[in-house]
Amino acid sequence: MTFKPAPWPRKLRSQEWFGGSGRDQIYHRGWMKNQGFPHDLFDGRPVIGILNTWSELTPCNAHLDVLAERVKHGIYEAGGFPVEVPVFSAAESSFRPTAMMYRNLAAMAVEEAMRGQPMDGAVLLVGCDKTTPSLMMAAASTDIPSIVVTGGPMLNGYFKGERVGSGTHLWKFSEAVKAGEMTPEEFLEAEASMSRSAGSCNTMGTASTMASMAESLGMALSGNAAIPAVDSRRRVMAQLTGRRIVQMVKDDLKPSDVLTRQAFENAIRTNAAIGGSTNAVIHLLALAGRVGVDITLEDWDRCGRDVPTIVNLMPSGKYLMEEFFYAGGLPVVIKRLGEAGLLHKDVLTVSGETMWDQVKDVVNHNEDVILPAEKALTKSGGVVVVKGNLAPKGAVLKPSAATPALMVHRGRAVVFEDIDDYKAKINDEDLDIDETCVMVLKNCGPKGYPGMAEVGNMGLPPKVLRKGITDMVRISDARMSGTAYGTVVLHTSPEAAAGGPLAVVRNGDMISLDVPNRSLTLEISDEELAARLAEWTPLPGAPESGYAWLHQKHVQGADTGADLDFLRGFRGRDVGKDSH
Incomplete structure (x- = not known):
């Protein structure tokens, strides 16, 4: 000091x-x-x-x-x-x-x-x-x-003698309703205990x-x-x-x-x-x-x-x-x-x-x-940073909230182009997905959502939940609530809306996650990845005015903090000038 x-x-x-x-x-x-x-x-x-x-x-x-x-x-x-x-x-x-x-x-x-x-x-x-x-x-x-x-x-919140954690139990109870393990009426009753x-x-x-x-x-x-x-x-x-x-x-x-x-x-x-x-x-x-x-x-x-x-x-x-x-x-x-x-x-x-x-x-x-x-809950805690051809600038995962058995995993990609696509498909019994798959959500980063919403901990499909499965590998350029849990790879950079490799993942692609070796790999050749990226075009609907326009024009990637580019850097004090 x-x-x-x-x-x-x-x-x-x-x-x-x-x-x-x-x-x-x-x-x-x-x-x-x-x-x-x-x-x-x-x-x-x-x-x-x-x-x-x-x-x-x-x-x-x-x-x-x-x-x-x-x-x-x-x-x-x-x-x-x-x-x-x-x-x-x-x-x-x-x-x-x-x-x-x-x-x-x-x-x-x-x-x-x-x-x-x-x-x-x-x-x-x-x-x-x-x-x-x-x-x-x-x-x-x-x-x-x-x-x-x-x-x-x-x-503390309590429901039926159980501690209720704000946020954490919201996700748990919501999944339990989808799995048929909790009634909607019980979910509403539990609401009163979440914020007492x-x-x-x-x-x-x-x-x-x-x-x-x-x-x-x-x-x-x-x-x-x-x-x-x-x-x-x-x-x-x-x-x-x-x-x-x-x-x-x-x-x-x-x-x-x-x-x-x-x-x-x-x-x-x-x-x-x-x-x-x-x-x-x-x-x-x-x-x-x-x-x-x-x-x-x-x-x-x-x-x-x-x-x-x-x-x-x-x-x-x-x-x-x-x-x-x-x-x-x-x-x-x-x-x-x-x-x-x-x-x-x-x-x-x-x-x-x-x-x-x-x-x-x-x-x-x-x-x-x-x-x-x-x-300790986890001997090696912290935030893990994984990199690879799917996340050249990095993505993050929280080991203490993840399933150990999924920390090394290879699975077939099930792709959702944006959050609306996810919502439209996730409850469909015909969705081609099982617990071995890797759920991929695109266009939810700083530019994409816009703003990088807390949707990275995608809820699992009901037909998987009914098997008693509570976790799957999920990958996105989004964030996750700090109250949430699961084997969730977040903040994938560059994001899909900026033309990162996440943007060109397709249904059926194989993806490998290896947390001990800090790698996240889309199993396609470099030539195939380059060809897909060359064909990529951004989604339509970018904001044309207001703060949303300013944000999308100037926000930086999650790998550097998603700040606006013109606000970074130390500026220091200034007494200002009196206009009177």
């Missing part, structure tokens, strides 16, 4: 707007005072933007208005001036065609909100899947002192994964990730975060000081240990691109390959986030990594301490939830 705090006191960025007695400063202060702010709040104390992704259409974040008040308390206590700023909120559960399409729009909008307004620091108040990476991406681009506080997971409190998914889905990524990157206070949304300690965390951001501004502790290569490697290994979502790959690649750190898919495979999955949570294991918190939460996992020599201990965190100093004394309170390494 080499960070040296800046001298204090000094002139802050907000004083370009509020400091002095000129016409422009009076203009800015005067309008603010119509809210009843005393004059001395503008005297040079840090102005902290509380960037709040609260929205009733983002149900995971619908309680953030309460947490924002606790953040304000902390900021006032530390001598700062809090201002709450509503920002773009993309909910995975309600945004169409997919929230992922709007992650970059949200990041761009939040960046400009930070850049164009008088903020000296920011509290990133997030929860649902895309709100966490989009706000961190914005903070990385502006490099204004910033800290994350998440809304926390929901309480405020908060995000209670599994190790993408929301909890990204909360863990923020903490393991050093961008949130230690212990933040797992506190349940309705636990009083979540409000305490919000208040402590408010206090901390004021000191961060005084020290000028910035995202670029925290988001180093070593911090990203810590996060990648943490993701392996927790059995985290494959979505973390895309989000961390995009975040690294914003801060100018060269992280690649190869780093994901290299750093995660030898890390055991020790967190026994759905969808990989049996428990939920509530038990994870009671066991000690993410600090215990990070400590385990440090003890195993898998942690860069001296990286700086937003607390001002090193990562190791924060976790070295924590205790594991339940070794059935956070397992010893010898009892």
Whole structure:
């Protein structure tokens, strides 16, 4: 750790707007005072933007208005001036065609909100899947002192005495209905148990994964990730975060000081240990691109390959986030990594301490939830990157959620040209498919869907489910919900809509998956593949205006984070120019 705090006191960025007695400063202060702010709040104390992704259409974040008040308390206590700023909120559960399409729009909008307004620091108040990476991406681009506080997971759900994991059991129950093992009426009854409190998914889905990524990157206070949304300690965390951001501004502790290569490697290994979502790959690649750190898919495979999955949570294991918190939460996992020599201990965190100093004394309170390494769910966890003529730039698979017997598999391709083709065919009893086949879904990547929806974990055909089969190899350029499971190859790059080899797979082609050797092969000759690609033409119907057009023109591949090309790269702070 080499960070040296800046001298204090000094002139802050907000004083370009509020400091002095000129016409422009009076203009800015005067309008603010119509809210009843005393004059001395503008005297040079840090102005902290509380960037709040609260929205009733983002149900995971619908309680953030309460947490924002606790953040304000902390900021006032530390001598700062809090201002709450509503920002773009993309909910995975309600945004169409997919929230992922709007992650970059949200990041761009939040960046400009930070850049164009008088903020000296920011509290990133997030929860649902895309709100966490989009706000961190914005903070990385502006490099204004910033800290994350998440809304926390929901309480455990229960149905007929069984733990119900949000998302995970949705997929399981849906498949059970198709297999005739559960009635539609029981499915409706189970719905009430899936979301029994405020908060995000209670599994190790993408929301909890990204909360863990923020903490393991050093961008949130230690212990933040797992506190349940309705636990009083979540409000305490919000208040402590408010206090901390004021000191961060005084020290000028910035995202670029925290988001180093070593911090990203810590996060990648943490993701392996927790059995985290494959979505973390895309989000961390995009975040690294914003801060100018060269992280690649190869780093994901290299750093995660030898890390055991020790967190026994759905969808990989049996428990939920509530038990994870009671066991000690993410600090215990990070400590385990440090003890195993898998942690860069001296990286700086937003607390001002090193990562190791924060976790070295924590205790594991339940070794059935956070397992010893010898009892790991998967000895070699992480995210596997496979390559070959079907995925020249890589594709990913999550071993802890996959079926071991399918990790080496050769099967006949059953092809769906897009998600509508899949929906039209999958329930057809005449579909030529059995459990040995490989399901292939095209045109669902960043350009193709558009936006790269969470449809990669295609449900199996009913006639296969009725045999008692619960998993098949599935390949696509789409994403998969972090709450989902199965032997699913995702993010195949280049995607079909960009003319990648996936676009020319045909029914009956043989495909080989060899996870131990990191290969994914379409068994046709190089000459045949080249001939098919030469004949390929993109699907019609590309958007001609609006954000969808901008997104499709400028979005990059999943292998680099699916960011917009003109948003990548470190841009840093700018006080802006007053137009008055």
